[in-house]
Amino acid sequence: MGRIYGLLTGPRLYRIFGQAERSTNVMELIGRTMDSEYRQFINLWLKAKNSGKSEHNEVLKRYDFDLDGVNADFVADQNANLWYHQGSPAYVGGPVTSCVAWYAIHAFGRHMLYPGSSALLNWFLSGSLLSARNLMVSSKHGRRAWLMSAEGDIIDTMFIRGEDNNPENSWVFPYLWLLSIYLVAVVLVRTWCAPLLYGKIREHPVLPGTLQSYHRSKTLVISCEGNAGYYEIGIANTPSQLGYSVLGWNQPGFGQSSGLPFPKNTLAAADAVMQYAKNVLGFREEDIVLFGWSIGGFPASWLAANYPNVRAVILDATFDDVLPLAQAKMPNVFSDVVEYAIRTYFDLDIGSIIAHYSGPIKLIRRLQEEILTTDDAGTESERRATNRANFLLKCILQQRHSALMVGLESQVDRWLAMTPEHRAKSLHPSNESELTIRRAKLFAACDHYLTDFDATHVQPLDPRFFNIPDPIHNLKHNYY
Structure with a gap:
């Protein structure tokens, strides 16, 4: 059955042609058995495998290999109380649409949404990821752990304890x-x-x-990487530079993590990471910050919805819903198929998910965004207006400040197009009319929830823009 599935989903051939170093032909097998280091690794692997004890994993972690079959350092509990987003019924187009959507998702759709899970990219970056992992352990005293999610995937993680005496601070x-x-x-x-x-x-x-309190090491930042991001070379470096404790993890199919990044696998992996942070690393929920970049905003938002007492959520270059982005990249003739495929297999509706979280949140919008825009042909201002981060801000405002939004949604677009100087002036109402004051409060809310960062989608976040938000108590104080 696996061979038939492999033939149907062409890109999976990358596992054969993209990982030449893992082929098991006879000559390579003979060569490996003659290598003393490889024989030592096999002996260690067999010892760890047969013992069933995770403490033998510490020696194995010096090697780079597939994690399938290893003994997990931590096994996540099944949690029947977790909340999952249930979207509206998908477009029904009959058996043809259903079959085409299934093939599209498994043949190339998943690889387009999550290129970091492709065997070719994993093979290409394997050397860099290994070097980065070794550097984390040797220079930052990183603690690597393998977690087993409720879906049975092994999730590769790295914990780095923060330093309060960080020279940068x-x-x-x-x-x-x-x-x-x-x-x-x-x-x-x-x-x-x-x-x-x-x-x-x-x-x-x-x-x-x-x-x-600036004991930053007592705050844990859980980083949720993008669709081609890995904890070894990803966003965890930004809070780490500032002295925060960080816990990075690779999504299923990324780096050394097993499985595939379908939503249920990704969310199960995220929950395993949260359980590990609380039960093993010993961080309170109130001391955990969820930091998501790009598509990593999906598991970060879901964790916030299920663990509402987290200290804060920071979403960098994140969208409200993946469907408009997917439809913008495909010909209009396939719009119905794309809608069915997304709503059935990858319904990443972050705007609806984050509505179930009411704690502190900060959005970071990239001014030179080229991935989250749906209009690539217009002027700079027209392209910026189609940035899906704009729509995520509106979702948050509609959920938390619906009274301010009545009749003023267009003013949010106006604020998003303003320069910093104009935004500062807009916080001071010119008169005491109800509409003027309500608009000033709305602008204050926009200023509280969203920060602009003049960069492209993939440029690393400047540490100066990583600011843990406070609760928004009273908008009155923001514009007086």
């Missing part, structure tokens, strides 16, 4: 100390001196997150 502490004194003084003046100066008491502002 050494300047922060005296600055924060002085800033704290200043802000406390402002609060006292506005609270107790305002009646004398203005004849009325105004509510004191909510202090910004700069006063929070």
